[in-house]
Amino acid sequence: xxxxxxxxxxxxxxxxxxxxxxxxxxxxxxxxxxxxxxxxxxxxxxxxxxxxxxxxxxxxxxxxxxxxxxxxxxxxxxxxxxxxxxxxxxxxxxxxxxxxxxxxxxxxxxxxxxxxxxxxxxxxxxxxxxxxxxxxxxxxxxxxxxxxxxxxxxxxxxxxxxxxxxxxxxxxxxxxxxxxxxxxxxxxxxxxxxxxxxxxxxxxxxxxxxxxxxxxxxxxxxxxxxxxxxxxxxxxxxxxxxxxxxxxxxxxxxxxxxxxxxxxxxxxxxxxxxxxxxxxxxxxxxxxxxxxxxxxxxxxxxxxxxxxxxxxxxxxxxxxxxxxxxxxxxxxxxxxxxxxxxxxxxxxxxxxxxxxxxxxxxxxxxxxxxxxxxxxxxxxxxxxxxxxxxxxxxxxxxxxxxxxxxxxxxxxxxxxxxxxxxxxxxxxxxxxxxxxxxxxxxxxxxxxxxxxxxxxxxxxxxxxxxxxxxxxxxxxxxxxxxxxxxxxxxxxxxxxxxxxxxxxxxxxxx
Amino acid sequence: xxxxxxxxxxxxxxxxxxxxxxxxxxxxxxxxxxxxxxxxxxxxxxxxxxxxxxxxxxxxxxxxxxxxxxxxxxxxxxxxxxxxxxxxxxxxxxxxxxxxxxxxxxxxxxxxxxxxxxxxxxxxxxxxxxxxxxxxxxxxxxxxxxxxxxxxxxxxxxxxxxxxxxxxxxxxxxxxxxxxxxxxxxxxxxxxxxxxxxxxxxxxxxxxxxxxxxxxxxxxxxxxxxxxxxxxxxxxxxxxxxxxxxxxxxxxxxxxxxxxxxxxxxxxxxxxxxxxxxxxxxxxxxxxxxxxxxxxxxxxxxxxxxxxxxxxxxxxxxxxxxxxxxxxxxxxxxxxxxxxxxxxxxxxxxxxxxxxxxxxxxxxxxxxxxxxxxxxxxxxxxxxxxxxxxxxxxxxxxxxxxxxxxxxxxxxxxxxxxxxxxxxxxxxxxxxxxxxxxxxxxxx
Numbered sequence: 001x002x003x004x005x006x007x008x009x010x011x012x013x014x015x016x017x018x019x020x021x022x023x024x025x026x027x028x029x030x031x032x033x034x035x036x037x038x039x040x041x042x043x044x045x046x047x048x049x050x051x052x053x054x055x056x057x058x059x060x061x062x063x064x065x066x067x068x069x070x071x072x073x074x075x076x077x078x079x080x081x082x083x084x085x086x087x088x089x090x091x092x093x094x095x096x097x098x099x100x101x102x103x104x105x106x107x108x109x110x111x112x113x114x115x116x117x118x119x120x121x122x123x124x125x126x127x128x129x130x131x132x133x134x135x136x137x138x139x140x141x142x143x144x145x146x147x148x149x150x151x152x153x154x155x156x157x158x159x160x161x162x163x164x165x166x167x168x169x170x171x172x173x174x175x176x177x178x179x180x181x182x183x184x185x186x187x188x189x190x191x192x193x194x195x196x197x198x199x200x201x202x203x204x205x206x207x208x209x210x211x212x213x214x215x216x217x218x219x220x221x222x223x224x225x226x227x228x229x230x231x232x233x234x235x236x237x238x239x240x241x242x243x244x245x246x247x248x249x250x251x252x253x254x255x256x257x258x259x260x261x262x263x264x265x266x267x268x269x270x271x272x273x274x275x276x277x278x279x280x281x282x283x284x285x286x287x288x289x290x291x292x293x294x295x296x297x298x299x300x301x302x303x304x305x306x307x308x309x310x311x312x313x314x315x316x317x318x319x320x321x322x323x324x325x326x327x328x329x330x331x332x333x334x335x336x337x338x339x340x341x342x343x344x345x346x347x348x349x350x351x352x353x354x355x356x357x358x359x360x361x362x363x364x365x366x367x368x369x370x371x372x373x374x375x376x377x378x379x380x381x382x383x384x385x386x387x388x389x390x391x392x393x394x395x396x397x398x399x400x401x402x403x404x405x406x407x408x409x410x411x412x413x414x415x416x417x418x419x420x421x422x423x424x425x426x427x428x429x430x431x432x433x434x435x436x437x438x439x440x441x442x443x444x445x446x447x448x449x450x451x452x453x454x455x456x457x458x459x460x461x462x463x464x465x466x467x468x469x470x471x472x473x474x475x476x477x478x479x480x481x482x483x484x485x486x487x488x489x490x491x492x493x494x495x496x497x498x499x500x501x502x503x504x505x506x507x508x509x510x
Numbered sequence: 511x512x513x514x515x516x517x518x519x520x521x522x523x524x525x526x527x528x529x530x531x532x533x534x535x536x537x538x539x540x541x542x543x544x545x546x547x548x549x550x551x552x553x554x555x556x557x558x559x560x561x562x563x564x565x566x567x568x569x570x571x572x573x574x575x576x577x578x579x580x581x582x583x584x585x586x587x588x589x590x591x592x593x594x595x596x597x598x599x600x601x602x603x604x605x606x607x608x609x610x611x612x613x614x615x616x617x618x619x620x621x622x623x624x625x626x627x628x629x630x631x632x633x634x635x636x637x638x639x640x641x642x643x644x645x646x647x648x649x650x651x652x653x654x655x656x657x658x659x660x661x662x663x664x665x666x667x668x669x670x671x672x673x674x675x676x677x678x679x680x681x682x683x684x685x686x687x688x689x690x691x692x693x694x695x696x697x698x699x700x701x702x703x704x705x706x707x708x709x710x711x712x713x714x715x716x717x718x719x720x721x722x723x724x725x726x727x728x729x730x731x732x733x734x735x736x737x738x739x740x741x742x743x744x745x746x747x748x749x750x751x752x753x754x755x756x757x758x759x760x761x762x763x764x765x766x767x768x769x770x771x772x773x774x775x776x777x778x779x780x781x782x783x784x785x786x787x788x789x790x791x792x793x794x795x796x797x798x799x800x801x802x803x804x805x806x807x808x809x810x811x812x813x814x815x816x817x818x819x820x821x822x823x824x825x826x827x828x829x830x831x832x833x834x835x836x837x838x839x840x841x842x843x844x845x846x847x848x849x850x851x852x853x854x855x856x857x858x859x860x861x862x863x864x865x866x867x868x869x870x871x872x873x874x875x876x877x878x879x880x881x882x883x884x885x886x887x888x889x890x891x892x893x894x895x896x897x898x899x900x901x902x903x904x905x906x907x908x909x910x911x912x913x914x915x916x917x918x919x920x921x922x923x924x925x926x927x928x929x930x931x932x933x934x935x936x937x938x939x940x941x942x943x944x945x946x947x948x949x950x951x952x953x954x
Contacts, residue, residue, distance in 0.1 A: 082595075088765070090600040096575040096591045097845055098584070101559075112553040118560065118578045135554040167598045190765055226767055226888065235767065235888045274893070276914055276952030277735050307547065309651055309688055311695070389553065426881060430653060430688055431695045433911070435881035435895035455916050457882055459895040506893050506914020506952045510735050 054147050056122055057205035060104060061144045064129040065207060068138030069108040071367065072129075073206035075344060076102040076120065077386040079198055080163065086174045086193040089182070101386040104128040107368055108136035114389045145209030152212065152348050155332045155339050158245035162197045162217045165246045170195055173221070177254035181225050184262035187269060189228045191258070196220040204346040212346045218337075218490065219248050220480075223258045227265030234271075234454075236264035236439070241337040241480035241490065248335075264421070264440050267452055274441065274456035274507030280416035281458065281503045282409055282444065287421060287479025289398050289495035292327055294427040295434040295462040297493075298485070300354050300362075301380070301392035302369035304429050311432035311462055312360060321358040321466035324402055328353050329364055331379055331395030337480040338396035338491040345381035345390050352378045354397075355466070366392045384487035394483060398494030402472025406497035409471045411447040417456065417505055418442045418449045424481070425458075432462035457506035465500060473497035513538065514675060516580075517667040520564070524589050524669070529566035529596075531607050531669045532589075533803065536562045537844040539662035544629075546636040547654040554629075563844040564592040570601035576845045604829040607803065609670035614806040614837075618793035619678040621706040624659050632657045632683075635713065639685045642717035646687075648725035653686035653697060672804045680795060681707050684716050689724035698723030704936065705793040723878075726899075730911040733900060733953040739874030740915060740949045741867055741901070744934060746880045747941035749894060751855060753885020753919060754785065758812055759850045760823035760838075762887065764830050769890030769919055770818060777816045779923035782860055782944070785813035787822065789837060789853035796855075796938035802841025802848040810836060816923075824850050857941035860929025864943040867928045869904040875913070875951055876901055890919035896951070914952035922946050 057074055064072035083095040102125060103116040115131035117124040174193045181191040196219070203213040220241040227234045238261035242248050283291065304310030312320065321327075331339050331349035342348050345367050352362050365373065366381030369392055382393040410418065418441065425436035438456040442449045478494035517534040524532030538560035545552045561578035562585065573596025577588040640655035659681035667673045684701030700719040702711040742750065756762065757770040770778065789807025791797050800806050803825055812820055823831065824839035827850060840851030868876060875898055882894030893916040899906045930943030 084599075090602060091598065092600070092602060093572050093574060093847055094595045094599055095845075095847060096573075096588075096595050098577045098579065098588065099561075099845075100579060110547075111551055114553060114555045116557050116559075131556050135551055167595075171598060190767065226765075228766070233767070233769075233888050235886075274916070276916065276950060278954065307653070309653055387557065387559070389555065423883060428697060430697050433881075433895075437882045437893065454889070455891040455893040455918075457893040457895060457914050457916065459881070459912060459914060461912075504912055504914065504952065506895065506916050508893070508916035508918070508950050510737075510950060 054211060056125070057147050057211060058144070060125045060129045061205065061207050063126050064104055064106045064133050065142060065144055067133045067136065068140050069106045069133065069136045070140065070142065071107040071207055072105060072144065073204060073345065074102060074104050074125070075383070075386055076203040078201045079385070081196070081198040082170070084170055084174065084195045086178055088190060089178060091171060099385070102128065103386040103389070104132045105389060106132045106136040108138040108140070110372065111136050112368065112389060116386050142207065144207035147205045147209055147211035150210060150212045152341050154341050155334055155349060156216060156243045156341060157335060158217055160246040162199055162219070162246060169246065173249045173254045177223050177258040180255035180258035181223060181262045184259060185266045187227045187229045187266050188225050188262050190226040192224040194222040202344065204344070206346060210346045212342060214341050216243055216340060217245055218243055219246070221254065221257060223261040225261045225265040227269050229269040232269055234265050234268040236261045236268065239480055242335045243337060243339055244335045268440060268454060271452040271454035273509045274453040274505065275509050276505060276507040278502050279505050280413050281419060281500045281505065282413055282416060283419045283495065283498050283500070285406065285473060285475040285495060285497045286477040287481070287493060288419060289478070289493035290422060290425065290481060291436060291465070292399055292495065293394060293397050293483070293491070293493040294425045294436070295465050296327060296355070297329070297394045297397045298427050298429045299432055299462055300364055301394070301429070302363040302365040302373060302375065303392050305363050306369040306372040309430050311429060315360050316363070318360055319358050320360045320463065321355055322469055323358050324472045325355060325358050325466055325469050326353065326400035327355040327398070328400055329380070329394055329397045333396045336396045336478065336492050338394065343379045343381045343390070344383045347377045347379045347381060349379045349395065364392050364394065366390050382489050384489065388487045391485065393485065393489045394491050396478065396492040396494065398476065398478065399472065399496065399498060401474050401476040401496045404471045404473050406473045406475055409473055409497050409499050410444060410449060413444050413499060414447060416444045418444050427462065434462060435459045453507070455508050459504050459506060468501045468503070469498055470501050471499040513665045514673065517665045518673055520562070520585060520589065521667045521669050524564060524566050524593070527590060527593055529568050529593055531567040533565040533607050533666070533668040534562060535565070535841070535844050536560070536665040537662060539660065541660045542658065544633055544636055544657045545654055546633065546640055546656070547652055549637055549641065551633055552654065561844040562588070563846070564589045565847065566592045566596055567605050567607070568593055568596045570603065570605055571596040571599040572602065572605045573597070573599065574847050604826050606825055606829055607668045607670055608672065608805045608825045608835060610805045610835070611672070612806055613674055613676070613799035614790055614808070616790050616792065616797045616799050616807070618705055619676065619797060621679055624679050624681050624707045625661065627707055635683050639683060639713040639716050642713055643685045643687045643720045646721035646725065648689050648728065649687045649721050650690040651688040653688055653699070655683070655685035657683040666804045668804060674800055674804050676799050678798070680705055681710070683710065685720050687720050687724050689728055691728050694728055696724045696727040703795060705795065709793070727897065727909045727911065730909040731900070732912060733910055733951070735951065735953050737948050737950055739871050739945055739947055740951070741871060741874060741876045741943060741945045742941070743876060743878045743898070744932065744940055744943055746877055747857070748939055749880040749884040750922065751857070751939060751941060753887045753892070755852055755855060756887025758821050760821040760831055761827040761850055763821050764827065767888050769887065773818045776818060778818055778920060779813060779816040780926040781815045782926050782929045783813055783816050783923055784811065784858035785855070786811055786858060787838070787852045787855050791854050791935065794854040794938060796853045798853065801837045802839040805835045805837045805839060807837040807853060822850050822852060824848050854935070854938045856933065856935065856939070857929070857944070859931050859933035859942045860944070862928050862930050864930045864932050867930055867943055867945050868901055868906065870928065871901050871945065872903060874901045875910065876906060877915070885919045892917050892919060892922060915949050916952070917949050922949065
């Protein structure tokens with residue numbers, strides 16, 4: 001069933017580079033679409049290239065709205081991916097992929113028709129338009145605006161384009177990570193290094209006259225280590241990911257990722273069983289922001305609000321959290337994993353304050369939900385690929401920095417749990433009930449971090465958690481993750497060190 | 511050219527381009543998704559797609575490339591990419607492709623009727639199940655209903671002379687609802703998938719289950735932290751079986767990355783635990799005539815009365831373990847390399863009725879909701895959020911929410927002391943109701 005549950009896989013802890021905003025202009029004004037699509041691969045069918053000119057978009061959109069409807073758009077995508085795995089000190093396999101296709105959508109009132117094609121020919125695009133228009137039949141006929149090329153500022157800079165990088169360089173960073181992890185301790189019995197990159201070209205045209213295109217690089221680097229000792233095993237993980245060229249590895253070394261993973265794998269071998277019950281929880285800065293990503297972010301996505309079933313329905317302008325709590329979704333942070341220049345509906349990225357000092361200010365919308373609720377488009381209409389319809393999704397979501405020093409937060413917590421990293425969690429966005437599985441956590445005893453504990457879970461409801469945050473640090477940091485909501489999206493989550501009073505912690509001893 | 515000849519031809523092209531061995535996996539399919547809310551069609555998506563993956567071995571190195579552009583030019587470029595990519599990798603003595611001829615006979619994988627039923631009729635099914643569910647007095651809102659169908663055809667050829675194909679289809683529908691009372695909100699949902707459209711459950715059944723799941727959790731109470739029996743409802747079987755399945759992965763065993771490492775032929779679970787992987791079950795949602803790299807599927811007893819009898823292997827993992835593939839190569843579509851996975855995986859039924867299990871429980875938790883990742887297949891640790899119903903003196907007393915349960919896989923599996931007779935093999939990953947004698951339940 002369409003489960004209301006959404007989840008984030010392992011978001012590791014990783015402090016991101018503090019980079020100043022760049023305002024470079026993207027590829028831009030050239031007769032964009034076609035040239036940009038073809039520029040990212042020599043393997044694109046030349047027939048497809050010539051088929052996609054602005055006149056064709058006008059034709060497809062006109063066909064999509066021929067039977068009525070309020071809005072139509074066309075999303076064309078071309079993606080080149082490379083995935084290499086090093087395990088047990090061998091480069092075991094590698095996958096190279098090229099995927100292309102286009103989706104046509106028609107919105108009519110609350111109805112949406114969607115169809116896609118993996119052949120970029122006029123015939124198939126018109127066929128998709130017809131299928132998409134079939135359910136959106138309406139007496140309302142609009143005249144679509146002819147498309148014209150638009151350009152926007154870019155938040156993604158590239159110095160070393162991924163398609164120009166020699167494979168040997170990819171292998172080198174993987175080997176460096178493997179050596180750093182394996183030499184960290186003789187308790188590390190196995191290391192897996194997974195390298196992924198992609199170049200995704202997008203062109204979006206719609207019945208409001210928009211025609212926009214860009215090309216986004218993405219790097220995703222994962223190190224997993226298996227530690228063994230004390231009669232137990234622990235599999236750890238650390239990830240690094242940015243929309244960036246290969247220069248990412250000059251800014252963050254593969255060794256540093258490997259050492260973080262290796263350290264966790266060794267430390268957790270000494271872990272004791274986690275206690276169960278209500279306790280105070282301090283969460284380290286960085287990736288821990290996934291907690292509010294799940295508990296607060298998903299319920300603030302406007303699709304369930306428009307359906308009047310979301311946990312935050314009707315709470316706009318109301319006090320929903322403690323005064324110290326400010327939460328932001330910002331798709332413009334330079335080169336972050338959740339950043340793009342515009343969302344997958346062509347809406348420019350911006351910084352959206354969701355909750356300011358405890359007061360709910362904004363939901364995250366896509367075109368459909370913004371229209372239904374009469375709200376602004378916030379740039380959160382995202383999709384996994386041309387095979388998916390856009391839906392409201394987060395980008396880079398974080399708790400804004402506060403004033404407390406992290407040392408003081410820990411020292412002023414008499415007894416509790418210090419959570420250093422979580423495996424991930426999920427939330428039911430209708431009820432607001434969430435859960436998190438802890439990966440690395442410690443006891444706090446008399447204001448001091450003491451022994452590691454394993455097998456811990458955090459559960460609660462979104463309303464409780466944001467009311468119970470009573471300390472917010474000044475050390476905001478971020479971590480990358482994969483967010484799932486029927487389709488996957490690349491995101492970051494961030495937070496300073498925070499303290500949550502009286503959380504329910506699950507463990508195996510009383 | 512038809513797809514069968516195309517896959518064979520592409521294998522030859524790979525060999526000509528310098529591969530020592532090659533496999534071509536072509537998938538074409540069609541899918542339909544309809545979603546309904548408040549009796550109105552919210553979305554319809556209908557699509558057809560296809561793609562091809564090349565797995566090549568050159569000098570003991572294995573490369574892979576895929577494309578969804580089946581033009582001659584694109585296919586040439588893609589297979590060249592696979593060979594080029596192979597060259598950068600390490601040689602691995604275990605790399606190889608299967609040579610097992612033939613396919614297993616599995617009945618009921620394709621129902622031509624699905625495509626013949628009209629779109630209107632499918633929309634009506636989804637509308638009806640929603641209408642029935644929201645009719646319940648305590649249900650306040652619909653969270654939407656849905657109908658889907660998938661139709662997929664696979665063509666696989668490799669340089670050991672394998673050329674196999676099969677077509678399969680499935681369809682399903684169901685509904686989610688919300689029950690509200692004051693500030694409380696509870697959700698419930700029920701969904702049914704089948705190979706044959708005529709086998710789908712009646713909408714009344716689905717609607718009743720969805721509604722009951724939502725309203726029966728209203729007015730929950732908390733309990734204190736304590737040790738007590740935990741009865742796992744079939745709806746939460748996955749939380750235990752998932753981690754066990756991960757631990758039965760033959761490659762993970764060779765790497766020592768499994769809590770079942772060095773446990774072969776040893777008793778590690780209660781006598782009542784028998785686990786079966788069945789790729790042959792007629793109309794099974796996870797049945798197939800051959801696995802993700804062409805090896806015929808089987809029915810295997812992996813755990814027999816608590817004794818570990820075997821692991822799951824694909825061709826490469828089997829070669830490393832000096833054994834034969836068990837037909838467990840999984841394949842997440844043409845874009846993926848073969849992994850290792852189960853077909854229809856389940857715990858064998860026991861003798862008790864679920865009612866009897868509850869009656870014989872003095873104090874405990876009937877678990878109907880688990881959140882979290884379940885059992886960790888490497889460490890065997892289990893920890894999650896829990897909800898369900900509290901049992902006192904053999905009777906369900908009130909719903910409980912916001913609890914936690916935790917333990918280790920070996921403790922949990924050894925402490926299973928009652929197993930129900932309510933196994934539903936229409937699901938592909940399932941168990942009957944079973945009871946764990948004692949676990950730590952975290953509450954207040």
